[in-house]
Amino acid sequence: MNIADHAMPELGATxxxxxxxxxxxxDAIxxxxxxxxxxxxxxxxGTLFDVSRTVVRAAxxxxxxxxxxxxxxNRGAFVANPSPDEARQVFDSRRLIEPGIARAAAERITSAQIAAFRERLHDESRLLSERGPSARRAEIHASxxxxxxMASVAGNAILLKFMEELVARSSLVIALYGRSGASSCGHTDHGAILRALEQHDADLASALVLSHIDHIESDLDLRVSEGMPLRDALTL
Structure with a gap:
């Protein structure tokens, strides 16, 4: 057995x-x-997780x-602070990708998967009735x-990876810029999308997803604030 044979398990653990x-x-972001x-x-x-800086750097x-x-x-890593333009690009990307995902999901969905969707909607309903920042964060996560x-049901592993990235970015954007006024509207949209999926209506599911993305983006306040002059900002 050579050195490489010993290194492989260690590499996997890393x-x-x-x-x-x-x-x-x-999740924390x-x-x-x-x-x-x-x-x-x-x-x-590295100290918090008891790992080397090399492991942290890869993460x-x-x-x-x-x-x-x-x-x-020379400064290090920071949690992203997406600009309004970057936020718009996230939702533009979703408009290009998600209608096709909805079409594929409508053609492939099974009764077991429909039940899983209904469980998600039940969780959303419960969270909508709760109050406070933690409930709001959980609601964004559930959405x-x-x-x-839906991307998983569509059966395309590459598109699922894209959606994992887009949903993570969307969640950050919504947490930053969302006015939270469209929560119940978004939940209603999900119910309509599920009904279209259950009916295997690919055209309707695709159209509803596009409308839903529009609703999400319309709840964002992406206006750029120029700020105030220092004198005005410090005047009581």
Whole structure:
């Protein structure tokens, strides 16, 4: 047995630890437990998870690829703070991808998958009745899960990966810019989409998804604030 044979299990374990850290950080970012602009120190994250900086760096690089983390030369990694233009691009991307996913899902969906969707909608209904920031974060997460389930039903692993990235970015954008006025509207949209999927109506499911994305984006306040002059800002 050569050195490479010994190294392979260790390499796999390193990748697993890096993926675990990536997932924990992603959840914290999307849930706004880590605010946009927060510095992600490799040393501090490594200490928290009892791993090397190399493992942490791999996790941060994966999140940077997803657009949830930004790295700056000689400064390190920071939680992304998407601009209004970047937010629009996220939803433009979803308009290009999701109608096709809805079509494929409508053609493939099974009774067991329909039951899974209904469970998601039940969770959304419960969260809509709750109040507070934590409920709002959970609601955003549950809404994203609905779209990921649809991508999973569509049966295309590549598109599912794209949607995982887009939903993560969307959740961050919604948490930053959402006025939260379209929550019940979004839940109603999900119900209509599910009915179209259950009827195997690909055209209707595709059209409803496009309308739903429009509803989500219309709830965002993407106006750019120019701020105030220092004198005015400090005048009581």
């Amino acid at each position: 990748e697993d630890r890096s993926a675990m850290i990536r997932d924990h950080l992603r 999307v849930d706004r437990r880590l605010a946009p602009g927060t510095k992600l120190s490799e040393a501090e994250v 941060l690089q994966a999140l940077a690829f997803e657009g949830l983390v930004k790295t700056e030369r 994203g899960d609905f779209h990921l389930l």
